[in-house]
Amino acid sequence: MISLTIGANTVANKPCYGTVTVAWNNTTRSATFNNNVLPAVNAGDPSCTLVSGSINIPGLQIL
Secondary structure (H helix, E strand, O other): EEEEEEEEEOOOOOEEEEEEEEEEOOOEEEEEEEEEEOOOOOOOOOOEEEHHHHHEOOOOOOO
C-alpha cells in the first residue's frame, strides 16, 4: 500500500483533491483504486469517488 496524492473532478466538473491509500504492485508498477474518496476542493461541493481503475508508472519501483 502507498499514499498517493491525486486530483479529480466530479461529473459536474467540481474539483477534488487529497491523499488516498492505494494498493501498489511492484511487478506491474501500477497503483489500483477501489472506492477511494477524495474531498471536495470547495466547501459545499460533492466529494469524488474513484470507483475502480489503476494508474501505471513504468519507471517507479518502491523498495
